[in-house]
Amino acid sequence: MTTVNALSEVAALMGDPARASMLSLLMDGRAHTASELALTAGVTAQTASGHLSRMVEANLLAARAQGRNRFYRLASSDVAHAIESLMALAGTRAAPASMHAAWRRDPDLRFCRTCYDHLAGQVGIAVTDALTKAGHIEPKGPRDWTLTDTGELFCQRIGVDVPGARRAGSRHFARQCLDWSERRPHISGSLGAAIADTFFRRGWAEKLRRSRTVRLTDSGRRAMGSHFGATLS
Amino acid sequence: MTTVNALSEVAALMGDPARASMLSLLMDGRAHTASELALTAGVTAQTASGHLSRMVEANLLAARAQGRNRFYRLASSDVAHAIESLMALAGTRAAPASMHAAWRRDPDLRFCRTCYDHLAGQVGIAVTDALTKAGHIEPKGPRDWTLTDTGELFCQRIGVDVPGARRAGSRHFARQCLDWSERRPHISGSLGAAIADTFFRRGWAEKLRRSRTVRLTDSGRRAMGSHFGATLS
DNA sequence: AGAATGGTTCGGCAACCACCGAACCATTGA
DNA sequence: TCAATGGTTCGGTGGTTGCCGAACCATTCT
Numbered sequence: 001m002t003t004v005n006a007l008s009e010v011a012a013l014m015g016d017p018a019r020a021s022m023l024s025l026l027m028d029g030r031a032h033t034a035s036e037l038a039l040t041a042g043v044t045a046q047t048a049s050g051h052l053s054r055m056v057e058a059n060l061l062a063a064r065a066q067g068r069n070r071f072y073r074l075a076s077s078d079v080a081h082a083i084e085s086l087m088a089l090a091g092t093r094a095a096p097a098s099m100h101a102a103w104r105r106d107p108d109l110r111f112c113r114t115c116y117d118h119l120a121g122q123v124g125i126a127v128t129d130a131l132t133k134a135g136h137i138e139p140k141g142p143r144d145w146t147l148t149d150t151g152e153l154f155c156q157r158i159g160v161d162v163p164g165a166r167r168a169g170s171r172h173f174a175r176q177c178l179d180w181s182e183r184r185p186h187i188s189g190s191l192g193a194a195i196a197d198t199f200f201r202r203g204w205a206e207k208l209r210r211s212r213t214v215r216l217t218d219s220g221r222r223a224m225g226s227h228f229g230a231t232l233s
Numbered sequence: 234m235t236t237v238n239a240l241s242e243v244a245a246l247m248g249d250p251a252r253a254s255m256l257s258l259l260m261d262g263r264a265h266t267a268s269e270l271a272l273t274a275g276v277t278a279q280t281a282s283g284h285l286s287r288m289v290e291a292n293l294l295a296a297r298a299q300g301r302n303r304f305y306r307l308a309s310s311d312v313a314h315a316i317e318s319l320m321a322l323a324g325t326r327a328a329p330a331s332m333h334a335a336w337r338r339d340p341d342l343r344f345c346r347t348c349y350d351h352l353a354g355q356v357g358i359a360v361t362d363a364l365t366k367a368g369h370i371e372p373k374g375p376r377d378w379t380l381t382d383t384g385e386l387f388c389q390r391i392g393v394d395v396p397g398a399r400r401a402g403s404r405h406f407a408r409q410c411l412d413w414s415e416r417r418p419h420i421s422g423s424l425g426a427a428i429a430d431t432f433f434r435r436g437w438a439e440k441l442r443r444s445r446t447v448r449l450t451d452s453g454r455r456a457m458g459s460h461f462g463a464t465l466s
Numbered sequence: 467a468g469a470a471t472g473g474t475t476c477g478g479c480a481a482c483c484a485c486c487g488a489a490c491c492a493t494t495g496a
Numbered sequence: 497t498c499a500a501t502g503g504t505t506c507g508g509t510g511g512t513t514g515c516c517g518a519a520c521c522a523t524t525c526t
């Protein structure tokens with residue numbers, strides 16, 4: 001009820017290892033079935049079911065029934081943002097030495113991944129930086145960007161569905177999202193999602209199954225150079 | 234070790250009610266003694282000691298011995314930011330009806346409070362908005378502000394120690410911090426702290442003991458009108 | 467030196483809760 | 497209609513951990 005208990009309740013929910021792995025998987029922005037989540041969490045279906053209903057109850061997750069499957073997804077991008085923020089904290093938690101070790105362990109994840117439904121990691125940052133440098137997006141207000149006229153043209157040229165992104169209901173159009181590995185913001189919101197979608201549709205990138213990791217294809221690397229003027233390690 | 238476990242570990246630390254209330258108290262940005270923290274958490278000194286050492290171990294808290302007292306404070310503003318982010322999530326957790334009830338319960342906290350060491354709540358937002366509207370600060374990059382020339386003069390006039398804030402080591406100068414009750418950014422960083430300090434030094438505001446709540450004095454209300462052109466409910 | 471205060475360590479207890487086995491419901495396909 | 501698959505509910509069990517009493521260390525005050 002009181003604000004401190006609400007804090008501890010929500011934190012305690014994320015504090016269980018099984019639930020944390022489920023949330024981590026759901027950070028890819030997609031909806032996953034209960035059994036899939038049970039598998040990645042390393043628990044049986046019954047146990048997973050309990051966890052999932054508790055998180056739905058607490059409005060961390062949303063459930064959608066389809067056939068005999070039940071799909072779960074993060075309830076809102078706010079939840080995704082809070083998780084990223086905790087991850088950022090967890091990243092600074094350890095001493096620099098072991099931090100490097102942790103990053104060595106998952107260099108691909110650090111290079112490119114999905115954050116909810118948009119691109120994050122070095123690639124996400126590179127895209128965002130390129131758009132900023134070219135004057136295609138400009139900061140508007142504290143947590144948003146504006147798409148400039150040249151940005152509109154640019155998006156049209158590479159095939160980003162801007163009208164569709166603008167149509168996306170009450171959702172933010174171009175939002176700043178803090179990247180936990182780079183510790184700098186990348187572009188999110190419906191425009192960020194549309195850009196990521198372009199990467200997947202044009203074969204520039206592909207999602208690895210059961211993971212937030214994204215692999216940049218060869219044509220993707222070329223596109224980063226030609227369209228975004230970015231060179232990646 | 235792996236990133237998901239680091240997430241769950243940090244979340245689990247915040248997930249205990251006793252630790253959560255300690256962290257809430259420490260959100261006022263000050264250092265508090267172990268017994269003070271034990272009292273607000275409603276546990277005995279031994280229990281509190283255990284909690285505190287665990288949080289120091291996890292780099293959430295920093296400890297400083299002084300005489301026979303031991304003072305604990307948040308280890309970094311990153312920790313404060315993560316807590317605010319979780320609180321924001323906890324705020325949206327409940328249905329709108331009960332959310333209002335929770336806010337009714339603590340209208341003063343929502344009106345004005347400290348967030349780490351700067352002002353938050355309606356007053357924090359009002360100050361930030363006024364500075365923006367007058368062109369005293371401008372967004373610089375994704376999460377910072379620049380103090381303009383007129384802003385420099387304005388600060389000097391009302392007695393904000395800008396040189397001192399600039400001298401503040403490696404700390405960010407003017408940072409954007411998300412306000413969990415207003416869900417909009419207010420000014421933090423060393424400049425935000427200097428502004429809050431001015432409010433306290435000039436008697437515009439005073440901290441309520443054992444709480445993050447800040448009371449705006451009558452002269453503070455007048456100052457909000459004359460210096461910031463803001464009217465508060 | 468002795469007493470008082472603030473803080474920590476240790477050991478045992480109790481409550482909580484994550485977990486699984488088993489049984490049960492719902493949807494799909496044969 | 498009957499099996500198969502996906503999911504949830506229920507009950508009992510075990511491990512974790514938060515908690516306090518008691519003893520112990522450190523600092524300050526008389």
